[in-house]
Amino acid sequence: MRIEEYALVGDMQSAALVGMDGSVDWLCLPRFDSPSCFTRLLGDESNGFWRVAAAGHDRATRRAYVEDTLILETVWETPTGAVKVIDFMPPRHANPDLVRIVEGLSGTVEMTTEIRIRFDYGRIVPWVRRSNGHLHAIGGPDSVWIHSGVPLRGGDYRHQATFTVAAGERVPFVFTWHPSHEPEPERIDPMEQLAETRLLWREWVSRCGYRGPWRDAVVRSL
Structure with a gap:
């Protein structure tokens, strides 16, 4: 995809690029200048990526940030229903996290990851x-955990799953990085972190004193 088809989510210490196809194609952890763990942006699928999308659909219907935050909502509309994928990186505590929440809007939608x-x-x-279902x-100094209630099947050096989301349901995925010599970090609550992340960005943006005609563009650039 073209670079303008990517949206950015981050926690002020690193950031992920999310494409219109629902794929995270770039992410460096734990910092902006760290080596990447998803690098399809510069290569192909063999260089690493993480896609969450409606089954059989190559491109999302629409997407937007939630108000003045860096929380991204991507909507997939299908003949059987609609879902949105909420992508964000919570405020940094001990380790960086990337959270992806699939929320059913109407009907039922078959999803793939x-x-x-x-x-x-x-x-x-x-x-x-696999440890306790997660x-x-x-790899070297890097270690990540993927926590989700969706069982991921392994094969061909990748993991994937198909699952169905109905209206009102939420299916979260949490991707957590930590140094490989350290024990498993404490798990976060994705819904609590969603609220905390929204509050963080609202407070951060409130310091911007610009009230001119292009405020939305100025805030988004910041």
């Missing part, structure tokens, strides 16, 4: 194991 973790700009294929990947 596929993730290929590749550390060091796509050069390192991690060792992945995925744990280790």
Whole structure:
């Protein structure tokens, strides 16, 4: 995709690029200047990505940020219903997190997710194991956990799943990075972090004193 088809979510210490196809194609952790763990932006699928999308649909219907925040909502409309995917990075506590919440808007929608973790700009294929139903990947100094109620199937150096979301349902995914020599970090509550993230950005934007005709564009650039 063209670079203008990507949206950015971040926590002021790093950021992810999310495409109109629902794929995270760039993410460096734990900092902006760290090696990436998703690098499809500069290569292909073998360099790592994480896609959450409506099954059989290559492109989302629309997307927008929630008010003056860096919380991204991507809407998928299908013949059977509609869903939105909420992407954000919560305020940094001990470790960086990327949260993706699939929320049913109407009807029922079959969703797919596929993730290929590749550390060091796509050069390192991690060792992945399942622990209490969640995925744990280790490669050199990097380690990530993927927490979700959706069971991910492994094969061909990737993990994927198909699941159905009905109106009013929420299916969260939490991607957490930490140094590989440290124990598993404490899990976050994705819904609590969504509220905390919204509050963080509202407070941050409130310091902007510009009230001119292009305020929305100014705030978004900031």
